[in-house]
Amino acid sequence: MPANLxxxxxxxxxxxxxxxxxxxxxxxxxNMLRLIPKHKGTxxxxxxxxxxxxxxxxxxxxxxxxxxxxxxxxxxxxxxAGQIVLLGAPNAGKSRVLAALTHxxxxxxxxxxxxxxxxxxMAQFEDVQIQLVDTPPITPDFYEPWMTDIVRxxxxxxxxxxxxxxxxxxxxxxxxxxxxxxxxxxxxxxxPDADIHLHTWRRAAILANKLDLPDAGDRLEILRxxxxxxxxxxxxxxxxxxxxxxxxxxxxxxxxxxxVYTKExxxxxxxxxxxxxxxxxxxxxxxxxxxRDFERLLKSxxxxxxxxxxxxxxxxxxVLQDKDVVELNVGG
Ligand SMILES: Nc1nc2c(ncn2[C@@H]2O[C@H](COP(=O)(O)OP(=O)(O)OP(=O)(O)O)[C@@H](O)[C@H]2O)c(=O)[nH]1
Ligand SMILES: [Mg+2]
Numbered sequence: 001m002p003a004n005l006x007x008x009x010x011x012x013x014x015x016x017x018x019x020x021x022x023x024x025x026x027x028x029x030x031n032m033l034r035l036i037p038k039h040k041g042t043x044x045x046x047x048x049x050x051x052x053x054x055x056x057x058x059x060x061x062x063x064x065x066x067x068x069x070x071x072x073x074x075x076x077x078x079x080x081a082g083q084i085v086l087l088g089a090p091n092a093g094k095s096r097v098l099a100a101l102t103h104x105x106x107x108x109x110x111x112x113x114x115x116x117x118x119x120x121x122m123a124q125f126e127d128v129q130i131q132l133v134d135t136p137p138i139t140p141d142f143y144e145p146w147m148t149d150i151v152r153x154x155x156x157x158x159x160x161x162x163x164x165x166x167x168x169x170x171x172x173x174x175x176x177x178x179x180x181x182x183x184x185x186x187x188x189x190x191x192p193d194a195d196i197h198l199h200t201w202r203r204a205a206i207l208a209n210k211l212d213l214p215d216a217g218d219r220l221e222i223l224r225x226x227x228x229x230x231x232x233x234x235x236x237x238x239x240x241x242x243x244x245x246x247x248x249x250x251x252x253x254x255x256x257x258x259x260v261y262t263k264e265x266x267x268x269x270x271x272x273x274x275x276x277x278x279x280x281x282x283x284x285x286x287x288x289x290x291x292r293d294f295e296r297l298l299k300s301x302x303x304x305x306x307x308x309x310x311x312x313x314x315x316x317x318x319v320l321q322d323k324d325v326v327e328l329n330v331g332g
Contacts, residue, residue, distance in 0.1 A: 086135060158251075163209060304324070
């Protein structure tokens with residue numbers, strides 16, 4: 001009797017063969033077991049998979065007993081105005097979001113656990129770039145230890161929820177709780193009295209993906225009821241492109257950044273290359289960014305854009321607005 005294995009099974013098998021860690025191998029073996037057609041023709045194969053699985057689980061237990069493992073470390077070098085890490089359950093669509101918003105070319109697959117290492121990509125918002133980092137999934141049984149550092153190093157996080165999944169609330173709770181156990185708290189706003197010595201706080205929003213799927217609207221309502229008071233929720237369909245046009249702007253504002261352009265006295269503004277600064281930055285913050293000696297050398301500044309009068313003189317502590325043009329005068 002032929003086995004009639006499906007393409008999904010072959011994909012899972014490929015992932016299993018490529019897996020390096022015992023934890024990863026277990027995940028893919030379990031997928032293979034789930035995906036293998038259940039009939040007489042595959043009896044031997046099923047038995048074989050189960051045998052391998054129990055062997056790996058034994059290795060996993062033994063490995064855990066040996067104390068701290070030093071696993072791989074991934075460092076995604078920061079580029080652009082800010083770095084946002086994508087977090088989510090298997091298959092939520094994290095990789096598809098990365099592919100839709102950037103030029104990156106991640107593996108997007110029907111089978112879960114298709115992403116194994118962090119992958120960055122640059123999303124474009126007008127004249128600035130925002131770095132997105134795709135990551136492997138987080139589940140009750142699966143968490144790459146190096147993910148903690150990835151989240152810590154990011155400027156913010158996007159929790160990708162799957163509007164096709166009835167278990168979407170639990171999936172998010174699992175991620176929040178898992179990160180809490182490593183003292184990383186994802187919040188809409190960092191509380192003023194946050195303990196920043198013992199804990200890492202990162203701002204997060206929920207990206208509700210797969211809006212195109214049947215009953216997605218109902219699940220979105222449930223998501224809003226449960227998490228709407230706690231996080232901003234942005235519905236999209238990475239697959240169909242719905243809601244993606246507005247996303248880079250949202251990400252930029254979520255990072256609480258402003259763009260400022262500089263201008264030399266008597267010359268036109270340099271509108272090619274904005275400086276990105278945290279919202280609330282003042283003229284002096286910009287000056288120091290342009291050149292560290294400007295703290296000492298800055299004589300005066302004029303501003304175009306947000307003020308009532310174009311070209312007015314402003315003090316060093318004048319707070320800048322998005323898209324201001326600033327003339328920094330260091331001359332005599
Ligand atoms: N219908 C629909 N399918 C989507 C959407 N976004 C992603 N998918 C599909 O969902 C499946 C999983 O997408 P991925 O982007 O690989 O999911 P992931 O979160 O990266 O999964 P892991 O890497 O395994 O954690 C793929 O078959 C995608 O094509 C969407 O907006 N709508
Ligand atoms: Mg992925």
